[in-house]
Amino acid sequence: MKYFSTDGSAPQVRLRSVNNRTTIQREFGNLLLTGYHRMSAPQEARQQRAPLAVVDFDHVEFYVGNAKQAAYFYRTAFGFNIVAYCGPETGVRDRVSYALQQGAIRLLITGALTADHPIAEHVHRHGDGVYAVAFRTPDATADFQQAVARGAKAWREPVTLRDAHGTVQVAEIAAYGDTIHRFVTRDNYTGPFLPGFEPRSVRAAQTEFLQRIDHVVANVGWNEMETWVQFYEDIFGFFQFRHFDETDISTEYTALRSKVMASPSLAIKLPINEPAKGKKRSQIEEYVDFYGSPGVQHIAIATSDILGAVAQLRANGVEFQSVPPGYYDTVTGRVGDIAEDLSALRDLNILVDRDDQGYLLQIFTKPLQDRPTVFFEIIQRRGSESFGKGNFKALFEAIEQDQAARGTL
Numbered sequence: 225m226k227y228f229s230t231d232g233s234a235p236q237v238r239l240r241s242v243n244n245r246t247t248i249q250r251e252f253g254n255l256l257l258t259g260y261h262r263m264s265a266p267q268e269a270r271q272q273r274a275p276l277a278v279v280d281f282d283h284v285e286f287y288v289g290n291a292k293q294a295a296y297f298y299r300t301a302f303g304f305n306i307v308a309y310c311g312p313e314t315g316v317r318d319r320v321s322y323a324l325q326q327g328a329i330r331l332l333i334t335g336a337l338t339a340d341h342p343i344a345e346h347v348h349r350h351g352d353g354v355y356a357v358a359f360r361t362p363d364a365t366a367d368f369q370q371a372v373a374r375g376a377k378a379w380r381e382p383v384t385l386r387d388a389h390g391t392v393q394v395a396e397i398a399a400y401g402d403t404i405h406r407f408v409t410r411d412n413y414t415g416p417f418l419p420g421f422e423p424r425s426v427r428a429a430q431t432e433f434l435q436r437i438d439h440v441v442a443n444v445g446w447n448e449m450e451t452w453v454q455f456y457e458d459i460f461g462f463f464q465f466r467h468f469d470e471t472d473i474s475t476e477y478t479a480l481r482s483k484v485m486a487s488p489s490l491a492i493k494l495p496i497n498e499p500a501k502g503k504k505r506s507q508i509e510e511y512v513d514f515y516g517s518p519g520v521q522h523i524a525i526a527t528s529d530i531l532g533a534v535a536q537l538r539a540n541g542v543e544f545q546s547v548p549p550g551y552y553d554t555v556t557g558r559v560g561d562i563a564e565d566l567s568a569l570r571d572l573n574i575l576v577d578r579d580d581q582g583y584l585l586q587i588f589t590k591p592l593q594d595r596p597t598v599f600f601e602i603i604q605r606r607g608s609e610s611f612g613k614g615n616f617k618a619l620f621e622a623i624e625q626d627q628a629a630r631g632t633l
């Protein structure tokens with residue numbers, strides 16, 4: 225089974241039969257859509273794959289038009305410290321990258337120095353956005369080889385990078401759209417980010433109010449969700465953790481479907497959204513239109529103090545989705561008692577939801593760049609491992625207001 229991302233090649237139809245499945249791949253506009261057609265008996269059991277060794281998120285890399293200014297934005301607005309840098313001053317001729325860190329969260333902000341560079345092409349096509357979702361693993365080479373043997377498209381063969389701080393193994397495979405997954409083994413490395421980067425210590429004025437990446441969400445095109453669910457099952461050995469359909473995730477006007485893939489430990493959670501039919505244009509369709517392909521919709525960042533974190537972020541000028549009027553009138557009836565003061569949550573527009581294991585608090589930023597594409601979620605879990613299903617309607621009504629303002633609803 226092969227999975228392909230958009231590669232700029234000519235329109236084509238690929239038809240292949242592997243392991244009792246036929247895969248139909250066709251180029252559709254700029255999108256290479258991959259669909260499964262099961263040829264075997266319907267009772268065919270899914271083959272359980274041994275999971276890859278990946279243990280957690282390592283970092284998320286953004287490709288942007290101006291890395292210097294974007295790094296300043298994520299430092300000043302979100303409290304990330306700049307910990308490492310590479311560029312012409314460090315012997316890298318074609319790009320600059322800033323490595324940012326806060327708690328266990330690492331962001332890598334990269335921009336091109338020349339017009340014909342693949343990074344510049346990526347930005348031209350997608351705007352600023354997420355290029356790589358990287359996972360920390362004890363053996364990047366083994367995970368890469370296993371993934372490719374299971375049908376992943378190799379993107380970068382395993383390499384060992386080294387400097388005075390030690391060695392790091394890196395390898396990459398293609399994922400949805402032009403997004404890639406990077407395997408990183410840094411057990412024998414003591415430097416601030418990766419070999420080739422020079423330490424920097426440009427601190428944020430306020431920091432350490434955000435702790436770790438909770439989940440990273442993909443938006444894919446019409447009827448593509450199952451393909452990517454199977455990608456994470458077949459290639460990564462992940463399992464389906466949650467499933468939401470139009471009845472969960474719709475308003476009067478717009479709808480989407482979502483399945484959450486997770487690593488065995490739940491440290492890595494990867495929801496996958498696809499548009500569903502509604503009276504008006506799904507926000508997932510709007511995303512894919514503006515991004516030019518499937519890609520990362522949002523990065524959820526966990527905090528142990530969402531009231532403090534959101535107050536700080538608002539003071540820093542971060543814009544959040546607002547809550548429809550009346551949301552807080554019904555919240556107590558829906559979620560019962562919570563530790564936080566409801567009026568404080570109302571003042572900051574923080575949402576709350578409960579499942580059978582506990583509750584969670586969450587809020588979503590506006591898009592982080594000009595195009596209405598990637599955004600952040602700030603989340604505090606109090607027992608619940610879910611995703612705020614009870615808030616979907618409120619969130620999507622807020623997004624619909626923005627879509628209407630953009631003329632894209």
Ligand SMILES: [Co+2]
Binds near residue numbers: 439441524601611
């Ligand atoms: Co989320």
